[in-house]
Amino acid sequence: MKEKVHIYHTNDIHSHLENWPRINHFLVERREAHEADGEDVFIFDCGDFVDRWHPFTEGTKGKGNVTLINEAGYTAVTIGNNEGMTLDHRSLNELYSDAQFDIVLANLFLPEGKRPAWALPRQIYMTSRGTKIGVTGVTAYYHRLYKLLDWELTEPLHELSKQIELLRKEADVIIVLSHLGLQADRWIAENEPGVDLILGGHTHHVLPNGEPAGAALLGAAGRYGEYVGYVAAEWEIEDVSAKTFNATLFETAYLAAPPDETEQMHEWREIGKKLLSTEVVSLPNPLTYSWDKNSELPAMLAEALYHWCGADGALVNSGLFLAPLDEGQVTKYDIHQMLPHPINPCLVELDGGALREVLYQAEETQLPQLTFKGLGFRGVMMGKFVYHHIEADFQNNILQIGGKPLNLEETYKIATIDTFTFGKFFPQIQHAQMKIYYLPEFLRDVMEWHLIQLYK
Template sequence: MNMQKKMETIYFYHTNDIHSHFDTWPQISRYLISKRAEHKEREETCLVFDIGDHVDRSHPFTDGTAGKGNVALLNSAGYDAITIGNNEGITMSKKALNTLYEGADFDVIICNLFETDDSTPKWMKPYEIYTTVTGLKIGVIGATAQYKEFYAKLDWQIVEPREALRKIAKSICPQVDIIVCLSHLGIHEDRLLAAECKEIDIIFGAHTHHLLMEGECVDSTLLAATGKFGQYVGKVVVQFDIDSGRIANKHATIIPASELESEEADVERVNRLIEDGKQSMDEKVFYNSFPLKNDLFKESPLSSFFGKSLIAYTDADCALFNGGLFLGGLEQGWVTKADLHALLPHPINLCVVQLKGTELLEIIRLSKNEEWPKTEIKGLGFRGTLMGGLIFANLHETESGQLFAGQKEVLPETNISLATLDMFTFGFFFPTLKDAEKDYIMPEFIRDVLGWYGKETFAGTL
């Protein structure tokens, strides 16, 4: 006689790296709410996760609400748990991150971020265990990418994520039937983790914006990820054999957001988010006494003003940045937070790098690459399109050919401090900067520095 196996089907839905791209959010939210209602009616288990970088301060709604608007959106869509990405972790001040999830209706799961005294912040959990409709236990663990220098500057302690995840997975394994991981580590790290930690059944991935159309199996672990910017929603279906206590089948699919049900009011909802953000940033920062125009490929009144702000803020000998940073100019009159955000939406910090004269000369040589100004930049925190011209501030050459950084003549062994953008220190453009001694200025973004300098420069003027 054939005995029918006793099975439970569990449904997971997931998003990652939304980066405050809200064009498809109304459709995604509606879809998740409808699927939850559908599974509830059928008495099926459904869990909804976000794998980090939902927040991105390049969007005025996010910046204007200090990320709390994003939390409200996650609440309304019925998420069960999230982990944080680097945009939540290192583009916000410690105070802002500590208060970001105060109103969250979901769990924030991360096991590799701590206070400097090794304690766990009250708003996060190293893991959570969820119970299915038949009583199965699902252990959910999570971790975020280890940007050690950046977290340290913000008074956080971050530890190696794969080791932390392995420890948690092994510790909870006897208590649970399934272990899933919310990993904002990137596809390479996810593959290593899957190979190292057999206890993990599913890794929901993020960070490197990888898209796994039907998932990817590494040994017995299923990897799933949905790319970026809300272009897709992920779905993983697990069939669990209750009699044997094992997963019988698991598979991943993705649903294009473009195929989800839309309504005429969706565009209005997105526009309302943008307007809400702009209104919250109506605060006046400084009165600009003269127009500051920009030129993408060469020095301009705006780039000159910005260069002076970097020198004044850091007391560095000279500065380096790119003309493509500026997404417009500044007119004469009051400059608001919204104006500064529109001009410099990038979540980019300043960095002061210590160099020898020979190293600075090498950077100057590389900056003359004629291909760079028209190069498209993606990632690295940059929210523009083209690199634009490379611009040095406080660097000048005398008629006799002597080069000075501020008051210092640039000789081979001269010690020079260079204020530049954090994205230039990752080694993609200037390899010398990657290993040089450096000090990141955090949590201020470059727009905050420009706003500070405007206040200092035009204080009391109208």
């Protein structure tokens, strides 16, 4: 006699709640239909469900997202770097206090080496016919950044091996929830015997029908809730070793919309707006921004980072700004809408030669016109580069920092954004030997601090 189990999965939703009403409606209806047929259903998320670009997430510190996961009936989740690194230690430690699902996470520890009470290294789920499904999960290895937030992160593949070895002795089926990316997932499939299914995320890859690798099947559903993953699993009850897994994706845009879809999205935004309604300052005049010309707000951010980081100079891109500040009352919501990105300040050391190359790329290439998303950036395009205590005019052969000519042999401390240390926009910044990250503060926190200095 065969047993059929239905597995649904999401990853990297990043608080794109415009897709959530359909996803929730779909998952609830599918669960009801499968259970009416006497078949088991499991729903998993592979991390980065929480993203503080959305005011609902920002206002509730991610707890609102947990409520949504509860309502959809998820079985278990693991965390991504957005849960792990964009919330301060206390907020992450309290994020799942009302969770009605398991958080399966093997490689996160408190500084004293204990696991947080809310994180399970592995869990076994029993189907209605007695099959034991073992699940473990791991998140991406940003050890240095987690340490700044008072967490210890162990190397995920090593930790995963230990959990899989234990699950081999306990479970009939082994599932890995991975926020490591596609290449790591392929490595797991090829090198960890006994793993049946790897549901992954982090690199936003789309696997329309899964990807066989080793003896396992990989599943992934892209990003932003654009897809919901589904795996139909089947085996003989008397011999679970004969297992089949078939994967597919459902495109969210073509799922049925609940009748109150628009109202739900409006309500979440209004909840966030209300929670962020605290006044920060009152402006005597509006402050504007431009992506292609000199403007006030980007210049103010560059100055704020310069002071915050104790730098010799600062560099930011004007594409970070997505809204102006109007005259009069400015609230935390206004600042959030202006700078919604989960991006942290960063200080890097560059010698004069490397800084010259950075400025050349910023001024003399097409980089300002680049359109992109990711690495914390939630805008549209890079935009004009703006400096504080730096002057760059290659046409007139003027390169200065702090009012003095740039010395190619001297070392300078440059305040900028962490995005440039992760991406390949500026190789000199990406590969700088000295980088100091400021966590948990985002750019909007630094801007709020600067506005208070100027207008309070």
